[in-house]
Amino acid sequence: MKDTVGVAILVSGGGTNLQAIIDAKAAGQLPSCELKAVISNKPEAYALRRAEKAGIPAYVVPKIGRGEAAQVEFEERVDEIIRRSGAEVTVLAGFMCILSENFVKKYPERIINVHPALIPSFCGKGFYGLRVHEAALSYGVKVTGATVHFVNEIPDGGRIIMQKAVDVKEGDTPETLQRRVMEEAEWKILPASLEKVCADILAARRNDAMNDQL
Numbered sequence: 001m002k003d004t005v006g007v008a009i010l011v012s013g014g015g016t017n018l019q020a021i022i023d024a025k026a027a028g029q030l031p032s033c034e035l036k037a038v039i040s041n042k043p044e045a046y047a048l049r050r051a052e053k054a055g056i057p058a059y060v061v062p063k064i065g066r067g068e069a070a071q072v073e074f075e076e077r078v079d080e081i082i083r084r085s086g087a088e089v090t091v092l093a094g095f096m097c098i099l100s101e102n103f104v105k106k107y108p109e110r111i112i113n114v115h116p117a118l119i120p121s122f123c124g125k126g127f128y129g130l131r132v133h134e135a136a137l138s139y140g141v142k143v144t145g146a147t148v149h150f151v152n153e154i155p156d157g158g159r160i161i162m163q164k165a166v167d168v169k170e171g172d173t174p175e176t177l178q179r180r181v182m183e184e185a186e187w188k189i190l191p192a193s194l195e196k197v198c199a200d201i202l203a204a205r206r207n208d209a210m211n212d213q214l
C-alpha cells in the first residue's frame with residue numbers, strides 16, 4: 001500500500017502559499033503528501049516558477065471565454081492533469097477561479113482551499129485576495145485571520161479544517177494586513193491542514209485494509 005497521498009496545487013498568482021507547502025515538504029513536515037502537479041490558469045503566475053524550481057511538474061490551463069461551455073472545457077483539462085498526475089487531493093492556493101458544482105461534487109472532501117479571513121466573515125462570492133482585507137478594514141474588525149476548509153458547491157462553504165486568528169493593528173492598510181495574515185496564519189495552517197487531510201486518508205485506508213483481513 002502507498003504510504004503517501006498525491007497532491008495537486010491550483011494557483012493563479014504569486015504562489016506564496018504554494019511556497020509554504022514546498023518549504024514544509026522540504027523540511028519534512030508533510031510526510032503523508034507527495035507534490036505531483038501545479039496548475040495555473042494564468043501563464044504569467046510566478047507560482048509556476050516556484051513549482052519549476054522545486055522540481056514539481058507545472059501546467060498552464062488558461063480559461064478561454066465565458067459561459068458554461070468554457071467552464072466545462074477548462075475543468076475537463078484541469079481534471080485530466082489532476083488524474084494523470086495521480087493526485088488524490090487538490091489544494092486551491094490562491095486559485096482565483098470558482099469551480100463548478102459539477103467539478104467539486106466529483107471530489108467530496110478531497111479539495112481544500114485557503115481563505116484569508118475567519119469564515120463565515122468576509123467570504124463567499126466576490127471576496128478574494130486584497131478585497132477581503134479591504135472589507136475587514138472598512139468594517140473595523142479588530143481580529144481577522146485565515147481559514148482552511150474543504151471545498152463544496154457553496155463558495156467558501158465547506159467544512160472547516162483549521163483557522164487561525166490575527167490581530168488588526170492601528171494604521172493597517174489592506175496590503176500590510178494581507179501580509180500579516182499570510183505570515184502568521186495562511187503559511188502555517190495551509191501546510192498543516194494538508195498534512196492532516198492526507199494523514200487521515202492514509203489512516204482510513206490502513207483501517208479498511210485491516211478490516212478486510214479480519
Ligand code: GAR
Binds near residue numbers: 128
Ligand atoms: C492568499 O491570501 C489567499 O488566501 C487568497 O489569495 C492570496 C494568494 O496569494 N485566496 C483567496 O482570496 C481565495 N478566495 P499567493 O498566490 O501568494 O498564495
